[in-house]
Amino acid sequence: MTAFLSLLLAHIIADFYWQPTAWVNDKRRKSFRSRYLYVHVGVVMILSYVFLANWSNPFPALLIGIAHGLIDISKLHFDKKGTAAWFAADQALHLLSIALTAVILTSHLNVEIENLKLWLQTPRTLALASGVLLCLSPVSFLVGILTRPWREELEKLAPNADDNLANAGRWIGMAERILIFVFVMMAQFSAIGFLIAAKSLLRYNDKGVGTEIPAAYISKKSEYILVGTLLSYTFAIGVALVSKILY
Template sequence: MIETFTALICAHVLADFALQSNAMVAGKARRDMPVFATHLAILIALSALALLQFSAAFLAALILVGLSHFLIDIAKTFAPKNRALMAFITDQGAHLIATAAIAAAFPGLFANALWAGQSWLPGTLALISGGIVTIRAGGFAVGLLMARFDDKAPPEGLPEGGRLIGQLERGVIFLLVLAGQPGAIGFLIAAKSILRFEAVSKDGANPKSEYVIIGTLASFGWALGGAYATLALMTHLAPLGILPSAN
């Protein structure tokens, strides 16, 4: 079951956070059915590729993947605009539960897939999923959290600079946790604090200091959660031989 779940969750993560443009997100918010159809086609194609085989269970699972994803995404469009972060978290939680339920209903799908003999594949899919959730999805979550404080944001620097910094710091944290060196994250916090000090200390701008602190802690917290969730998933899969031993 866990291999099937990993394959399906990787397809979901790629469809939602790697292959979905801002224009598609906006179109789904307007309940534009052609946009929904395009998004679902990408998801189903990725799910089919991950579990490629010819069986009735395979077709049934793909139908459930598409149907559940569509219903959850449609439900999200009715969420209040001022509850965007809660809608995002609830939406992704519902997708996670639906994916787990489908994997539980068809636990042997990956074992019968064309790629079943590749023992390294589930672990690789878990790494890909964890990296995207930590780095890419984390950016959306932190952005939604900080949207209410936009008027207190620090002065603009490089275009998209803050977004890129957040992605890089979450990527570094993800790698440090997987490498068994979480203690080094403290040095990352110290370095960012020093580099940000001048930007947030001018003119006694305390609200801007708080803005940076909240954003940084949220970003670091998301990255730690994503990294340790990835490690937890990988403990149930065949080892890749590239991560330090849990012992």
């Protein structure tokens, strides 16, 4: 675990703190031909070597640096727009390379695999994973189905009202439900009240809405958002409480 955390810290510093924006932009333009790519890999190697503090064995740091460079080159080749999906995949591969290197260093591969299997099969892990996953897409679909009549009514009132960011409500809802799930699992129920209060400050505001939008639409849109929010919170709290019982 110490080796993994040391390599993880080196990765975080090298990737997010000691990599100037100019280096990133140059890498995007020139890919593997960018000299900053190799400077960055060198920084990863040096930090990994220093944090591991295994002065007689530089090979793990070299291995991490090579893997880091190959992953970055692959991302630069396939990810032309800097999407969130490729960012997540890139970081997941970096974490995987760090974990494999840490396991090789400790020479406990079989033990670690067995421990991982045991951890994944515990009721606590299964309850947490099921609860988190339920709070994401399933509850989103359920809330969407329950609020569909009001959404259709709003569309009839203002068919051309383009006042929502694409999928923004879905992502906001998932983020809120995950926060609520964490708060319930930690028995921090007062934090849920703080979240509700913060959300109330950002309720649908009619200021700046064009005159072509009917007044009834504005009022009903506020009620629609409130209903959706309360349903989302209720389901999240319910799922979290069940998960807490099974935990």
